[in-house]
Amino acid sequence: MYKSIVIGTGPAGLTAAIYLARANLNPLVIEGPEPGGQLTTTTEVENFPGFPEGIMGPELMANMRKQAERFGAEFRTGWINSVETSKRPFTLSLEGGETLQAETLIISTGASARYLGIPGERDNVGRGVSTCATCDGFFFRGKKIIVVGGGDSAMEEANFLTRFASEVELVHRRDELRASKIMQDRARENPKIKWSLNRTPLEVVATGMGVTGLKVRNNETGEEEVIETQGLFVAIGHTPNTKFLGGQIDTDELGYIKVKPGTTETNIPGVFACGDVQDHKYRQAITAAGSGCMAALDCEKFLEGNMVHDWSETLNV
Known part of the structure; x- marks a missing residue:
């Protein structure tokens, strides 16, 4: 049982993990087959604030991960087959048969750019x-x-x-x-x-x-x-990575997760979405990171009055 599980390790997921870890919520971060998201395929990032000379995409993501680990975030690599959100705690089924439970979920699985699928691309x-x-x-x-x-x-x-x-x-x-x-x-x-x-x-x-x-x-x-x-x-579009949710979370006509305006809250209390999985307009590293911060703060506020597990006797989770 975890207080919070973050699904995805792009700028949104890693920023959420940093904030959750600093709030002593001991998040588990699950990274899929492409850790770091789309920025790991970018050579140089020149528009992320704080790096006047630019920074390589993979380096930026590695630094974000180290920062989350520094504050106590736990990382696990795995493929999520399905998520059960009908009741709390939520249950995640991983490839290989393992299951995990969490009081809250932050979905930051991003959106994958569509490619032509031709040689040399x-x-x-x-x-x-x-x-x-x-x-x-x-x-x-x-x-x-x-x-x-x-x-x-x-x-x-x-x-x-x-x-x-x-x-x-x-x-x-x-x-x-x-x-x-x-x-x-x-x-x-x-x-x-x-x-x-x-x-x-x-x-x-x-x-x-x-x-x-x-x-x-x-x-x-x-x-x-x-x-x-x-x-x-x-420029042939993007596909939000939401298939594993099985239609349990409300999405728009393009498949992006719907959130309540001004928040990262989904239609399921305790489930939050941030980054490109809920943003088909801006799709920038900095906006994704900002929404990751929002998701962590929304998650922290939710947990203040909605705990389903007695953590007083739990020394380490």
Whole structure:
């Protein structure tokens, strides 16, 4: 039995763990197969406050983990098969048959960027391939880049990237876009955006120095060509990591966990959500960390009057 279990070890989960541990709540933090979240796939982080020269993504996450451990947070690596939230204490079933119980849960499992699934893509994440224009656009100042996608997020990313790039080429596999008319109009009015519609991405072309092009197939002619580029931004959406919850927590139409405005509270008392798993708008390390702080404070306040276990005789949990 734990007072609180944090699920996920991105900026949100680790910040929550730091605050919970400093409040002597002895949290258990469960990290999945990708400890540290999406920041571990980022080379340099230049917009996290306190690091004027920037910091490598994996280093930032390692430092956050050390800080949580320093105050007494316990870490365990494992895959959660299911969670039972119908009654407190909540029960977590881990891969291998182990079960854990907790008075409160903080869900910070994030959202995974969708990839194209083509050769050379994953190998070059951080070396020219990105899924976050806000995070990485600055590194492509004066360069030609490609944005792949046809929805609102692709239009938004393309427009944003024109602040830095010399040219942005938007590639989409259909000849029609899914984006709203207003977003399409904004993109089409931008003179720095070039269009390559009805082209299917086949392979990311790269050398030892990074990305040099994107091989595509022209769906009208069947011919293949390589579009030269120095950067590739994949903007085909994100998938919140909530499948293990089995639909017990209310989500919006995109699958992101709903929280009460101004809080991290879900529809289940004692269950809180923070970070990208409940935020499809900002998706930044600093906003995730801030919501992790909120979740820990909400959790601490909840426990003050809702304990279900007598901890007075518990020396170590």
